[in-house]
Amino acid sequence: MKIALLGYGKMGKAIEKIAEAKGHEIVYRVDMDNSFDFMPVSLQNVDVAIDFSMPTSAVDNINKCFDAGVPIVVGTTGWYEHFDGIKQRCIDEKQSMVYSTNFSIGVNIFYKINKILAEIMAKTDDYDVMIEEIHHTQKKDHPSGTALSLAKQIMSEISSKEKIKDRLLFDRNQPAQSTKPNELLIESIREGDVTGVHTVRYENVIDTIEITHAAKSRYGFARGALLAAEWIVGKEGIYTMEDILEI
Template sequence: MRIALLGYGKMGKTIEEIAQSRGHEVVLRVNDDIESYNLGEFQPDVAIDFSIPKAAFKNITTCFKNNIPVVSGTTGWLDQYEKAKNICEENNSAFIYASNFSLGVNVFFELNKKLAAMMKGLEEYSVEIEEIHHTQKLDAPSGTAISLAQQIIEENPNKKGWQLNDADSDEIPIHAKRIENVPGTHTVSYESDIDSIEITHTAKSRQGFALGAVIAAEYLKGRSGVFTMRDVLASLF
């Protein structure tokens, strides 16, 4: 498979390593304006986008318009997600966006949904989310933390939204910390006067995110439509 990397920072370089170890070829590395490249010249089968929020929408939609499927893990641009989906469908292309491509995190998402469904009737418990990332992460809270909060809101009719730090009783507080060299830790906590329940996912390196993104790209090749990591997981298990 021929891969275009959109964003060639630490994550892009880790993806390149994993992709090459799985027999794929990286044919394009984009770190500046994607429109300055003739994408047809490189003939990628799929693009993997881990760029920056302000570049993501242009990166993704330019690929769709050039018949290149896209896997995107860039967060902080989702106000334009629906528009990107429409452009994907208009061009009969393919798209997977995930706030986190780690296979372990996607299992964690499933645990979070199950726990939220079990806890929704137990009003004596309050819920909050903590996320810790490296100091280079530009957005806060993380896309993964927002996904966790949204899952809880979907399961619990008493929760109407989330807030960074201070939150009302019908909202979920998310606490974001930035510490040097932390790939990503997410904890969902339920607290009452008598006990606490916590689930935590701790990333040990970028390898898990990169592997999941490459597996998603392998899944996307030859398909059209908009998919999620649940579709990818279903194809594996």
């Protein structure tokens, strides 16, 4: 496959490595420095584009791929306020797109477990629930897209949780703040070079039930994104990793 990498940072470079090892060719790379030269015509010889750029550039990049009729895999998070418009354009114009807040196969299994656990916990009002996510200090958005996906799943099962309370911490020893019963707390901790750790914690005075996914490297995200790129070529419509993994 001939691939365009939209965003050539940590993830773009990780995808390049495994794509080339699998015999794919990276024919175009867009980064901050050359983003102004990127036009739909730049994608003339491209089979699929993979976007791991910035929350501020993802929507523009998706629209340029649609203009060029090139399938796109979107890993960038933090642009979802524009999601409905992008989805509509994709459907109306029979374009092709895969998006996911997390392309790791392990996290998609974790989403499934989170949903089942929330279904069980919805049957008791004994426990309070919160989410903790830990990432490296360069991460631009908070809460992480993965934490927001976990929150959405929990809130669709546990009706007492009506809104998210976002708390960003650069020092995890900061004193706790009070949270209202209808708020689902997401603590976003930024420290060191952490690739990504997500914990869903149910707690009462008696015990704690926790599920955690910890990414050991960026390899899992890159492998999943490449799998999505191989899968979307030749298809029409908007898909997530759940569709690809059939879980």
